[in-house]
Amino acid sequence: MSAFVRPSRLSEGDTVAVLSPSWGGPSRFPHVFDLGLRNLESLFGLKVKEFPTARRDVDELYGDPKARAKDINAAFADPEVKAIFVSIGGDDSVRILPYLDLPTITANPKILMGYSDTTTLTTYLNQQGLVTFNGPTIMAGFAQMRHLPSDGVAHVRQMLIEPTEETEYRPYPVWANNYVDWNTPGYDGETAPQRPNEGPRWLQGTGVHAGPLFGGCIEVLEFLKATPFWPAPAFWDGKILFFETSEEKPTVDHVLRWLRNYGSAGVLERISGLLFGRARDYSDEEKEQLEAAILKVVTGEFGMQELPIVVNLDFGHTDLQWILPLGVKMEIDCGKKTLKLLEPTVV
Known part of the structure; x- marks a missing residue:
């Protein structure tokens, strides 16, 4: 067993935090964001808790890296939240890393998942000893799941909800x-x-x-x-x-x-x-x-x-x-x- 701390699995009815640590895509394409949220709720039985940055205006969000970090810190500290999913990627989330509250984050390990620009968060927090997840975001991944083979839904379940002792990766069709x-x-x-x-x-x-x-x-x-x-x-x-x-x-x-x-x-x-x-x-x-x-x-x-x-x-x-x-x-x-x-x- 590796030394990294694993978060708790998700169960139906659990609350997940949704926030925007990079680009404020939900403010430009709210219908895509809402679609992703609906799929998260209907396909996996999860409850969504939107944090203040989730729908914040693109320009306001860009100008306020401290607010983006504050949402990350608050989501890890929130006892109601079992996982943290990002809305979409971007290109400047490296700016929020100095403002992360590492003692709070590492004391409250949770599923953190995203890809693209979320690489800054997943790799930095992995270096702090946490298992983090490179995977779909709300707008790019979850929003499209009903138009893709059901293998994708099954894979999310296997990785985050119903884990197995070993998991072989198989190509999607x-x-x-x-x-x-x-x-x-x-x-x-x-x-x-x-x-x-x-x-x-x-x-x-x-x-x-x-x-x-x-x-x-x-x-x-x-x-x-x-x-x-x-x-x-x-x-x-x-x-x-x-x-x-x-x-x-x-x-x-x-x-x-x-x-x-x-x-x-x-x-x-x-x-x-x-x-x-x-x-x-x-x-x-x-x-x-x-x-x-x-x-x-x-x-x-x-x-x-x-x-x-x-x-x-x-x-x-x-x-x-x-x-x-x-x-x-x-x-x-x-x-x-x-x-x-x-x-x-x-x-």
């Missing part, structure tokens, strides 16, 4: 690259056309490797480098590191240079495995170029021929998403080509 324009009249959570899932790509590795999960959006992790919120060198030891790219579609060269930086910092030689989510908006040719760039850096430049590398996985900025619990031990079996959590995600 289909995936969607993005959503129908939220400005479309009558938008009801529709996605772009769903495509057959070609499954993961195993680029290299032999044997069985295991370690606690850690990672998030690769662009957002760049915001954290050289700040007090970046992991100490020893923190990387044994981790299974995961990256995903955002809807801004960083170039293959950008990803290559960022990955090279991890090698230069000594991270690649410390970790136990490397995972990449499906790259949103990349063509098949660009995905092949990305795979070649990853191998060029990891194997060609840093000589890590034995490091397992698996790409095109179901997490990140395409749907459906796997939920990845930071701090929970995963096993990569290169022979069987399986990814499996070796312990429960919640207690």
Whole structure:
């Protein structure tokens, strides 16, 4: 069992906090936000408690990082709240980290879930010893669940409500690259056309490797480098590191240079495995170029021929998403080509 503190599982009737630590998307697209809340209530039987930042105006929210941190602190302190789900991502939640009340947060471990810009929160609080969750947000993930295979609802239940001792990740049958324009009249959570899932790509590795999960959006992790919120060198030891790219579609060269930086910092030689989510908006040719760039850096430049590398996985900025619990031990079996959590995600 890893040393990270797991939060309590959710049960029907539990209250979840909803807030906006990054972009104030609910103020621009309230119908999408409301749709996500309705799905949270109807599909999982949860009660929603909106915190002050949840629907706050985009510009006001941007100008008030202290208020965003205050909501995070208050949600962890609130005995009624069993989990914290973010409305949507953004690009500046790194600004709220100095104002987090770490003693209160760590004394009250709870499910905290989001992705994209929420990487700042999930990775920083994971460094404080808490299991956190890289997964769907209210507006990007939950709002679309009724238009996606029911596997997504079952996965959320397995990860947050009905945990098992071990969990094998299996590819979803289909995936969607993005959503129908939220400005479309009558938008009801529709996605772009769903495509057959070609499954993961195993680029290299032999044997069985295991370690606690850690990672998030690769662009957002760049915001954290050289700040007090970046992991100490020893923190990387044994981790299974995961990256995903955002809807801004960083170039293959950008990803290559960022990955090279991890090698230069000594991270690649410390970790136990490397995972990449499906790259949103990349063509098949660009995905092949990305795979070649990853191998060029990891194997060609840093000589890590034995490091397992698996790409095109179901997490990140395409749907459906796997939920990845930071701090929970995963096993990569290169022979069987399986990814499996070796312990429960919640207690």
